[in-house]
Amino acid sequence: IDISNLRNASEGVITIDPGYKNTGSCESAITFLDGEKGILRYRGYSIEELAEKADFLEVAYLLIFGELPTKEQNDKFHNDIKAQSIVDDDVRKIVDAFPKTAHPMGVVASLTSALTAFNPSSVNVNSEEDMYKAIVKILGKFPVLVAWTYRRKFGLPLDYGDNSLGYVENILKMMFSQPNACYVQSKILVDALDKLLILHADHEQNCSTSTVRITGSSHAGLFASLSAGISALWGPLHGGANQAVLEMLEAIKADDGDTKKYMAKAKDKDDPFRLMGFGHRVYKNFDPRAKIIKKAADEVLANLGVEDPILDIAKGLEKEALEDQYFVDRKLYPNVDFYSGIIYRGMGIPTDMFTVMFALGRLPGWIAQWREMRLNKEPIGRPRQIYVGATHRPFVPLDKR
Numbered sequence: 001i002d003i004s005n006l007r008n009a010s011e012g013v014i015t016i017d018p019g020y021k022n023t024g025s026c027e028s029a030i031t032f033l034d035g036e037k038g039i040l041r042y043r044g045y046s047i048e049e050l051a052e053k054a055d056f057l058e059v060a061y062l063l064i065f066g067e068l069p070t071k072e073q074n075d076k077f078h079n080d081i082k083a084q085s086i087v088d089d090d091v092r093k094i095v096d097a098f099p100k101t102a103h104p105m106g107v108v109a110s111l112t113s114a115l116t117a118f119n120p121s122s123v124n125v126n127s128e129e130d131m132y133k134a135i136v137k138i139l140g141k142f143p144v145l146v147a148w149t150y151r152r153k154f155g156l157p158l159d160y161g162d163n164s165l166g167y168v169e170n171i172l173k174m175m176f177s178q179p180n181a182c183y184v185q186s187k188i189l190v191d192a193l194d195k196l197l198i199l200h201a202d203h204e205q206n207c208s209t210s211t212v213r214i215t216g217s218s219h220a221g222l223f224a225s226l227s228a229g230i231s232a233l234w235g236p237l238h239g240g241a242n243q244a245v246l247e248m249l250e251a252i253k254a255d256d257g258d259t260k261k262y263m264a265k266a267k268d269k270d271d272p273f274r275l276m277g278f279g280h281r282v283y284k285n286f287d288p289r290a291k292i293i294k295k296a297a298d299e300v301l302a303n304l305g306v307e308d309p310i311l312d313i314a315k316g317l318e319k320e321a322l323e324d325q326y327f328v329d330r331k332l333y334p335n336v337d338f339y340s341g342i343i344y345r346g347m348g349i350p351t352d353m354f355t356v357m358f359a360l361g362r363l364p365g366w367i368a369q370w371r372e373m374r375l376n377k378e379p380i381g382r383p384r385q386i387y388v389g390a391t392h393r394p395f396v397p398l399d400k401r
């Protein structure tokens, strides 16, 4: 029986799978993930090779359109993105209206949604040509929103950086350049961010990506679907884990580096505390991204000349967890976000911006998944339920309750 007809064919049987632990929602040709073996590939290319040899924009093109770009395709893609990077001037007013204390994820989700108001033609996209226009628009404007969110926090003037720079180079310039000061681009930072963005670029049907697909399945536009995905990413069980990891490591440091205490808390079933940055729904082996990031954290901090005791605490905690029967039995390994925050911190990015940096990296993956869903003409996402509430009962007027 076709599963979508099971209910009709069996007079009422439905499958129930909270958390979709064993439910596939689509067929996809974008990302291959083998959680048992710890393998991750984008469009067939291994994550290790892409992180080593490609740049973020090439990976974005690969994810969205299926092939690595030729030099001409890459140049055109970058030029089309650059041509769309200016945001409406009124967006500045919205950025300025947020309190400086606002969480950057809330700001970025709102600004992404606000873009629909300033780009109405991107809302109803039905042809591939319309899709392409919406895609280069958001790839051009999103880094501006991210940089402005950061700059607003520190009271820095909002600007566009320098469009003659590479995509990732300009993101860093837009964030970090100071008024009346010479900005010197650091190759170490560019390479580190490039790698981090590539490692975060897609991860098949995770919580935020499924949110983007299900939102888009109602034919809501790309920007609205992305805004929903950003909100889903924010939670500490998903993308918000990078912020939570750093806060946890800080708490351990302030507690005299007592990792054993936190290990005990993580194993205590009466304590809601979890070892942040550990465990994954799909990986029951090392997250291949975590391996790359751990090595990169060592290199980046050494190259920047930063000695961060937090890195030692993280390594100590990882070692203890990997030798602990609780973690061994449950196959809990460090995930992508266990070490990413340490690099972001070394780069001078504040803790509450970490998840925004994740969103910047995940943007091409969300776009690719949204595009695939629309091109495949997937039906609207609409799960069923098993009703467990009250049976029929008569209404009781307010004065009789």
Ligand code: ACO
Residues within 6 Å of the ligand: 019, 206, 236, 237, 238, 239, 241, 266, 267, 273, 274, 275, 276, 277, 278, 279, 280, 281, 282, 330, 332, 335, 336, 337
């Ligand atoms: N610390 C302590 N125990 C854990 C942890 C953890 N980090 N993660 C899972 N467990 C335990 C659970 O308590 C459960 O134990 P039990 O069998 O004795 O009840 C068992 O391991 C299985 O855990 P589930 O919650 O059922 O696994 P699930 O697949 O639903 O959750 C998740 C995966 C959300 C990632 C979980 O491991 C977690 O909360 N990790 C910490 C947050 C985190 O790092 N999230 C980032 C994930 S990567 C990403 O989204 C980018």
